[in-house]
Amino acid sequence: MPSLRTAFLLSAVVLLSACGFHLKGTQGALSYTPDTLYLVTPDNRGDLALVLRDYIDAQKITLLKQGNDALTVVISDIDNRRIEKAMGNNTDRTREIELNDGFVATISRDGVVLGTRRISSQTSIEYASNTYLGNSEEEREAHIRLMRENADKLLRFISAVGKP
Numbered sequence: 001m002p003s004l005r006t007a008f009l010l011s012a013v014v015l016l017s018a019c020g021f022h023l024k025g026t027q028g029a030l031s032y033t034p035d036t037l038y039l040v041t042p043d044n045r046g047d048l049a050l051v052l053r054d055y056i057d058a059q060k061i062t063l064l065k066q067g068n069d070a071l072t073v074v075i076s077d078i079d080n081r082r083i084e085k086a087m088g089n090n091t092d093r094t095r096e097i098e099l100n101d102g103f104v105a106t107i108s109r110d111g112v113v114l115g116t117r118r119i120s121s122q123t124s125i126e127y128a129s130n131t132y133l134g135n136s137e138e139e140r141e142a143h144i145r146l147m148r149e150n151a152d153k154l155l156r157f158i159s160a161v162g163k164p
Contacts, residue, residue, distance in 0.1 A: 030159040031163070033159065047144065103119060103120075104117070
């Protein structure tokens with residue numbers, strides 16, 4: 001019986017890896033990481049700018065104060081949506097808050113646009129309407145988590161299009 005179980009588990013792993021499935025956070029190393037980067041955000045002191053800077057700094061990428069000939073990333077069209085909706089039947093009183101955070105990233109070098117992409121993530125918070133009192137801390141933590149996911153997606157986009 002153990003060999004049948006082992007064979008089943010091995011076949012499941014092979015099938016999942018063959019279709020391109022990866023557990024979240026287990027992606028391989030980036031194929032290209034720039035040494036320096038010039039980051040432009042609409043609000044340099046906002047949460048998104050701070051999360052992006054921290055994430056980029058953690059990757060050992062030096063953020064420049066001026067663009068000059070460096071790889072430049074311009075963040076625009078920041079979108080933070082909150083949609084509240086009822087779930088189940090009317091007597092259930094279960095509600096859900098859907099959070100969508102995103103932005104448009106444009107990557108350029110020497111004034112030449114290398115790529116533009118909308119980067120976004122979403123999550124939801126489920127609660128009973130008689131117990132939820134607008135827990136803004138839980139929503140804030142969810143937004144920060146989404147910003148970190150988007151920062152990871154941004155670095156993967158930079159890796160894909162920014163290589164000289």
